[in-house]
């Protein structure tokens with residue numbers, strides 16, 4: 308059974324809340340990708356060179372990435388020749404299957420939920436450039452784990468941007484969770500140190516460290532994050548247990564470049580892609596996985612607390628391809 312029929316079957320019952328969040332958050336991407344695939348297959352009675360060129364265009368414009376797009380098209384060309392398939396609908400189904408395979412086989416398989424340390428506080432470091440949604444994603448993650456019964460501490464390591472401390476404070480108040488603040492323009496590593504002490508003393512389950520998103524040179528970034536990492540590791544064994552890079556889906560391939568730069572300066576255990584609801588280029592998830600091998604752990608599909616969802620490939624493909632049409 309092809310993936311398309313598999314998805315249709317899997318989601319044929321009334322979708323759960325998480326699936327609906329995907330379907331809604333990916334409306335724009337679906338319009339740009341699935342609708343165009345549909346329209347393309349209706350315009351051609353059988354596939355030819357021009358068909359594959361148009362297909363390639365759709366993939367690239369959906370931010371699947373040039374490399375991956377070319378590889379996918381090549382595979383389809385081969386398969387269509389070998390198996391003598393000329394029906395556009397069949398080729399499109401094969402494309403979806405190949406996209407799934409490319410994701411499933413690139414990089415390590417990992418559970419998306421934060422992996423908690425067997426003992427003591429678990430530390431999550433959150434990094435990314437300005438305005439990508441670090442602070443709001445932190446609030447959403449805090450909310451998620453509080454609901455799972457964990458005690459959460461927020462640590463305001465962004466001492467650089469005016470208003471950043473206050474913004475995190477507002478979230479801490481709303482979520483009723485403790486917060487450790489540094490001084491404006493203070494050393495983020497010393498805030499990380501204070502946070503680690505607090506987390507140990509108060510037996511916190513999850514400590515989330517916000518960092519400054521200023522665009523800086525690689526050397527500065529490496530130095531700053533390196534220092535935070537060292538301080539955390541010294542205070543809490545194995546910390547930071549998780550390091551998430553936040554990427555704004557609306558920045559497209561630029562986000563992929565940011566991810567490469569961050570991966571070079573600090574170890575990453577996962578990626579959170581925000582603002583999926585604001586882009587028509589939902590293919591970015593596939594290209595990030597293809598080019599970095601770092602798993603996408605969570606996806607931001609809207610502004611509400613519940614809109615940060617654990618990444619699920621089936622739900623993602625459902626949102627990208629079917630939505631309300633299942």
Ligand SMILES: Nc1nc2c(ncn2[C@@H]2O[C@H](COP(=O)(O)OP(=O)(O)OP(=O)(O)O)[C@@H](O)[C@H]2O)c(=O)[nH]1
Nearest residue numbers: 437438439440441442443520581582607608609610
């Ligand atoms: N629609 C939508 N908006 C989002 C999402 N995630 C974050 N935002 C919005 O993006 C804007 C920036 O978010 P912040 O969390 O302040 O970003 P930041 O990375 O902490 O920014 P700096 O601290 O300036 O580096 C806010 O207006 C958020 O509401 C999402 O998944 N969907």
Ligand SMILES: [Mg+2]
Nearest residue numbers: 441442465471
């Ligand atoms: Mg912030």
